[in-house]
Amino acid sequence: MTSLNEEVFPDQASNVPVRKVTIRINGENRSANVEPRLLLAHLIRQGFNLTGTHTGCDTSNCGACTVLFDGQPIKSCAMLAVQADGHDVMTVEGLATASELHPIQEGFKDEHGLQCGFCTPGMMLTAKALLDENPDPTEDEIRWALSGNLCRCTGYQNIVKSVMWAARKINNQAAN
Amino acid sequence: MYPTRFNYESPKSIAEAIALLHQGGGEAKILAGGQSLVPMMRLRFAAPEMIVDINNIPGLDYLTVDADGTIHIGALCRHSDLEKSSLLMAHQPTMAAAAPVIADPIVRNRGTLVGSLCHADPQGDWSSVMMALGGIVVAQGPNGRRSIPAADFVKGPFQNMLAFDEIAIEAIVPAPKGIPNGGYLKLERRVGDFATAGVAVAVESSQGLIIRAGIGLTGVGGSTINATAAAQSLVGAPLTAGSIAHAADLAAQAAQPRSDHRGSASYKRQIVKTFVVRILSGVVESIERAA
Ligand SMILES: Cc1cc2nc3c(=O)[nH]c(=O)nc-3n(C[C@H](O)[C@H](O)[C@H](O)COP(=O)(O)OP(=O)(O)OC[C@H]3O[C@@H](n4cnc5c(N)ncnc54)[C@H](O)[C@@H]3O)c2cc1C
Ligand code: FES
Ligand code: FES
Numbered sequence: 001m002t003s004l005n006e007e008v009f010p011d012q013a014s015n016v017p018v019r020k021v022t023i024r025i026n027g028e029n030r031s032a033n034v035e036p037r038l039l040l041a042h043l044i045r046q047g048f049n050l051t052g053t054h055t056g057c058d059t060s061n062c063g064a065c066t067v068l069f070d071g072q073p074i075k076s077c078a079m080l081a082v083q084a085d086g087h088d089v090m091t092v093e094g095l096a097t098a099s100e101l102h103p104i105q106e107g108f109k110d111e112h113g114l115q116c117g118f119c120t121p122g123m124m125l126t127a128k129a130l131l132d133e134n135p136d137p138t139e140d141e142i143r144w145a146l147s148g149n150l151c152r153c154t155g156y157q158n159i160v161k162s163v164m165w166a167a168r169k170i171n172n173q174a175a176n
Numbered sequence: 177m178y179p180t181r182f183n184y185e186s187p188k189s190i191a192e193a194i195a196l197l198h199q200g201g202g203e204a205k206i207l208a209g210g211q212s213l214v215p216m217m218r219l220r221f222a223a224p225e226m227i228v229d230i231n232n233i234p235g236l237d238y239l240t241v242d243a244d245g246t247i248h249i250g251a252l253c254r255h256s257d258l259e260k261s262s263l264l265m266a267h268q269p270t271m272a273a274a275a276p277v278i279a280d281p282i283v284r285n286r287g288t289l290v291g292s293l294c295h296a297d298p299q300g301d302w303s304s305v306m307m308a309l310g311g312i313v314v315a316q317g318p319n320g321r322r323s324i325p326a327a328d329f330v331k332g333p334f335q336n337m338l339a340f341d342e343i344a345i346e347a348i349v350p351a352p353k354g355i356p357n358g359g360y361l362k363l364e365r366r367v368g369d370f371a372t373a374g375v376a377v378a379v380e381s382s383q384g385l386i387i388r389a390g391i392g393l394t395g396v397g398g399s400t401i402n403a404t405a406a407a408q409s410l411v412g413a414p415l416t417a418g419s420i421a422h423a424a425d426l427a428a429q430a431a432q433p434r435s436d437h438r439g440s441a442s443y444k445r446q447i448v449k450t451f452v453v454r455i456l457s458g459v460v461e462s463i464e465r466a467a
Contacts, residue, residue, distance in 0.1 A: 016182065016183060036183065036184030037179040037180070037181055037182060038178075058177055058218055058219060059218075059219070060214065060218075060283070063280070072285045075283065077214075077218070078210055078214045079210060079286070080229075082184050082229075147367040148283060148368055
């Protein structure tokens, strides 16, 4: 297979018109000219160079490519880049500020919520959407919310603990 | 993998979308939630020349109930909208039971019930639910609208009854004539997997008698199975241990499972039977509680 850029970005041989898409990604508007068949996951990774979003399967099963689309977790490998035109997307790079990790990231660090780290960006974004909606989830609610994100390493125990850690921290911050 | 090249259209109205489909002459495909179509295109099981994305057509994401109890589910109503609906929890137990077991939570944020019916996957959960409920698909094409019963909508595996230039606008669950009851049970190997076997039961009761029943089977045949004989055996009588066991046997007979990596044919048949008994026993309990 040729390189990703040649494969997915407009080439002269194709008569399919390209489209300009503008996405608000991690708070910043970014544009690209894309072929309609480019997946959002690939635009994020190869077009915008935000390689924290991973792709782990060809069947939209694994959840490694999860991003927040208008605040909701979606699998960016099951959406065309053109569909995101005009929408708000948050990737894992949007979690931390310049000086501080997000409490969810701190939780994963503190509770050893990752091993290889491949699933982690997706896990953290799904967890963020959960905590935005339900700041004090039970263990069951966390497991339920994360059930579309697969992890091959951790056995999930520490991932659940990490999210609980983050919930406590966020709630303590809110109380102070 | 990447999908093959296609033209992308994003109409702002249903009329515009139908005109595009018509122009596409059978080579165009509607994109709703994309949770089946995009993976199929990536694997190149599907290679449409034109994609007609309906996500920018306003007013299709509704879930409403009429005064008489008729439920309308718009083409852009997502699985997660149905899962979170207090309306379904209060009025439509079969749908309320099915919504949380479709795919996984992330897929549910995008996938749609109507898209799922159109996809006509023998393993799809909503087709059997809609069959059990006597649901209807409303299709719109260049010549206007028509209603297609969910039981006739599926033509075969991954084939529906829509003409190439028709869009499924909404699914309808007709108003119940008695008190609606029922459930959906699905055996899956893990979250997000398709059903090893699934059973949808919808009954309506009045004065202790079952006045309408429907049973749909997921994943145990070349397409969704409407277990009509099993359902009919319940009508006109109260639910008893005997009538439940009889209906469960008939449903297991209606199943046409194949042995595969999810289990043997006889195992799947046994699951169908067990699920019919479990759902209907639950119905008996809830009728007794209400009395
Ligand atoms: C990991 C994973 C697990 C899944 N598990 C399950 C599961 O357990 N049970 C289950 O039932 N489903 C499952 N699905 C499929 C999911 O429910 C899909 O959302 C659904 O099958 C299709 O709905 P959609 O809106 O995404 O349709 P799309 O993918 O957009 O379209 C599917 C097909 O229907 C056609 N179509 C869609 N809408 C219309 C319309 N309004 N009019 C005419 N044609 C239309 C499209 O052209 C296409 O051919 C799973 C999917 C994934 C990725
Ligand atoms: S890459 Fe596996 S779900 Fe998207
Ligand atoms: S940490 Fe390796 S897949 Fe989750």
